Amino acid sequence: MSRTTLDLWVGVFVALGIGALIFLAVKVGSFSDVSSRGSTYVLEATFEDVGGLKVRAPVKSAGVLVGRVGSIQLDPKIFRAVVRLNINKEFTFPTDTSASILTSGVLGEQYVGLGAGYKTEVLKDGNVLESTQPAVVLEKLIGQFLTNKTEAPASAPAPVPAQ
């Protein structure tokens, strides 16, 4: 086989390979522009219960991805979970922003939802979110439901004592 045909085939091969890589990068995957260190800042939030929240879970505001969960630790003094959120520098939030742990769908993954407040000052790197809402734990919810059910007949008809 002559040199030029060989070069041509190898060129086609390499171009196809790089094309496949670009396809995987652009069409299949997405650059998580919020995961690199330089372009994010950290917010902290303490939760009573993080439920099944995982590191790298999405942080969303109004349903839009704005960052990812950096780490989850237990504060040994107050026994609350300290969650560090890596937020994309593009997004700033008012100081009275609240964080809650939500679930996408019934069986979906858990994520942190940020509800923006109304103040004009914005949160900076290392700030702590004051108002948080813990994850809804299904077992607790069922337990509540059951206690309500059992209490309800006892209180509602209120057996009227005869005279």
Next chain:
Amino acid sequence: MNALAATLRRLGAMTIDGVWRLGFAARFSLAVLRYSGQSFLRLPLTIREIYFSGVLSLLIIVVSGLFVGLVLGLQGYDILRRFGSSDALGIMVALSLLRELGPVVAALLFASRAGSAVTAEIGLMKTTEQLQAMDMMAVNPLARVVAPRFWGGVISMPLLAAMFSAMGIFGGWLIGVVAIGVDDGAFWSQMRAAVDFRYDVLNGVIKSFVFGVAVSWIAVFEGYDCQPTAEGVSRAITRTVVYSALAILALDFVLTSFMFRGI
């Protein structure tokens, strides 16, 4: 007593042989790396090897990738439908291909298609004393024959794995969207939301690169080290395929346990 001594002696001989071979393989790879610079100065040699191990493996890689994707599409749809989440078919196909099946199956195919050919070629060169003839002419066979084949394999492997994954995702799309009727938008958007470039795509590429190094190294070493007889060459080819497959699967476990711990 005599039988025991004989058995022990055989065990000792096997151990010494194994250690000697391992040491030889390590020194061999260092020598190949040292003479790689010389072979890169004559780039056409490496390009020729990329043609033989990469371009000629294209057909088997593309066709197997397509079929693996088709099967993943069918199986994935059947499983996900039970949980009412057939929209997640794209995620399942893409992640299983990018993280595991793409690099591993492409490497296994590459080892049996290209690795065995490299071993056969070098082994036959050794058997017909071409390597010695080169040495006599002051041409270093490591730089002229071995290093280009090694680097040709190392360069081809990640590209082949990427093509395998891309074709597999296309196959999954064909079954899921075109044949079964999963929503096209949900297929791609869920896939894009779940697949991270660094975590999934790049780790897959790193895996395929490591497999490429392992397979090429085993292939050139077994060829260079074979007994210079017809039987020796055939044994070397068998060893290449077996060792490559074992190395790929073992390395895959090690790499996976480092990359995807799920924390």
